[in-house]
Amino acid sequence: MIVDILTKFNYRRKIYLTPEHPFCSYDDGFKMQYSSAVIMQAGLNKKVKLLNNFELERLMKYGLKMNSSDIAWALRNSKEYEMICEFVLENIKTGKELKSSDKPTYSDVFSEKICQLAKKDKSIVAVTAAMPDGTGLNKFSKWFPERFFDVGIAEEHAVTFSAGMAAGGLKPVVAVYSSFLQRAFDQTIHDVCLQNLPVMIAVDRAGLVGSDGETHQGLFDLSFLNMIPNMTILSPKNRWEMADMVRFCADFQYPVALRYPRGAAYEGLSAFRTPIVYGKSEILYEEEDIAVIFVGHMAELAVQVRDRLKEIGYHCSLINARFVKPLDTEMLEALTKDHRLFVTIEENVLSGGFGEQVLHYVSRAKLDVGVRCIGIPDDYVEHGNVDLLRREVGLDAETIVKQIIADYVTIGKD
Numbered sequence: 001m002i003v004d005i006l007t008k009f010n011y012r013r014k015i016y017l018t019p020e021h022p023f024c025s026y027d028d029g030f031k032m033q034y035s036s037a038v039i040m041q042a043g044l045n046k047k048v049k050l051l052n053n054f055e056l057e058r059l060m061k062y063g064l065k066m067n068s069s070d071i072a073w074a075l076r077n078s079k080e081y082e083m084i085c086e087f088v089l090e091n092i093k094t095g096k097e098l099k100s101s102d103k104p105t106y107s108d109v110f111s112e113k114i115c116q117l118a119k120k121d122k123s124i125v126a127v128t129a130a131m132p133d134g135t136g137l138n139k140f141s142k143w144f145p146e147r148f149f150d151v152g153i154a155e156e157h158a159v160t161f162s163a164g165m166a167a168g169g170l171k172p173v174v175a176v177y178s179s180f181l182q183r184a185f186d187q188t189i190h191d192v193c194l195q196n197l198p199v200m201i202a203v204d205r206a207g208l209v210g211s212d213g214e215t216h217q218g219l220f221d222l223s224f225l226n227m228i229p230n231m232t233i234l235s236p237k238n239r240w241e242m243a244d245m246v247r248f249c250a251d252f253q254y255p256v257a258l259r260y261p262r263g264a265a266y267e268g269l270s271a272f273r274t275p276i277v278y279g280k281s282e283i284l285y286e287e288e289d290i291a292v293i294f295v296g297h298m299a300e301l302a303v304q305v306r307d308r309l310k311e312i313g314y315h316c317s318l319i320n321a322r323f324v325k326p327l328d329t330e331m332l333e334a335l336t337k338d339h340r341l342f343v344t345i346e347e348n349v350l351s352g353g354f355g356e357q358v359l360h361y362v363s364r365a366k367l368d369v370g371v372r373c374i375g376i377p378d379d380y381v382e383h384g385n386v387d388l389l390r391r392e393v394g395l396d397a398e399t400i401v402k403q404i405i406a407d408y409v410t411i412g413k414d
Helices: 028-040 053-063 068-076 081-089 106-120 138-143 155-167 178-193 221-226 239-251 296-312 329-336 354-364 386-393 397-413
Strands: 014-016 097-099 124-128 148-150 171-177 200-204 232-234 256-259 282-285 289-294 316-320 323-325 339-349 370-376
Touching: 106 124, 106 138, 106 200, 106 239, 124 155, 138 148, 155 171, 155 178, 171 178, 178 200, 178 221, 200 239, 221 232, 221 256, 221 323, 221 339, 221 354, 232 239, 239 256, 289 296, 289 397, 296 316, 296 339, 296 397, 316 329, 323 354, 329 339, 329 354, 339 354, 339 397, 354 370, 370 397
Parallel strands: 124 148, 124 171, 171 200, 200 256, 232 256, 289 316, 289 339, 339 370
Antiparallel strands: 014 097, 232 323, 282 316
């Protein structure tokens, strides 16, 4: 008996998929027929009960986790049989429950936004080095197959190939893991940045990645990208800023790297969504004495640190760096008037990272303020649970607060 998808679609907005469900069939051809029939409301071989528009929209929104714009686009283009059913299949996980409450990852947000932009801008092309699924470009490859390029395990070629397309007037987006981008360091310098070409590098899996292994920890990208002339580096604090930064980078006419981590996108600080302005940070809470300046997904940790300092009785400003390069020096100089200690937080090695750039500028400009840099020490980080690893390297709220208080007390004695 074929399980009608609606019999498992209840008012709690869930779909239960079992091994017996057609979506879980080993027959890919049948899955293609069935899924396209659901989307197109066409009962192929009379195997699927037709759905009315209301049921179909709910199914697509909650069961397949599609947003309203994608639903509208899919329905308008439902005649494009293979594109639609492939899109459905990529959202199905065999034998598992799909929940509308599942939080999107940063890679999901990137995938969603770059596809939306590519619908309107046909000059956008996407490149991956054998990682379409991990980087979120699988969706792009189905929607725009003629503008998608998988070059295999050859990150060097991916970057140089993108530079060539940029020189020809296209807008290439290279999605690559932070640890794998290391292989294309030379190409990033000579083929992209030296020529100042508009290549967007989506640096996925930046920071600690945990169970992927020691070789996959993305701890060096800020340091080696920071040293390259003409390179701009951004990192988002949450899912909404991620979407805004993807748009900014896609419109940017010079080399740009967007850095983001593995895992669910942070949903805190949603009330703060000022426009992205080149080279400018975002002041979230402005007080005095202590200024915590964080990079990207360290937002959640920075909020925890500020909350604990406030509980103890300290005044603390909170600043979202947004741009690692160029550094917002105007913001640093303005903060110096009312603050005695800058605290930078990043999930990158300290050597050559964001904090070191802040420290260098404070020293060069002779600003009267102390600087505490929080990040990864000069060592490799082993395989393991991310939360445990952060505690081991001192990237946890308790350890950071203790360091801040000690530094603040010392500054007060000077």
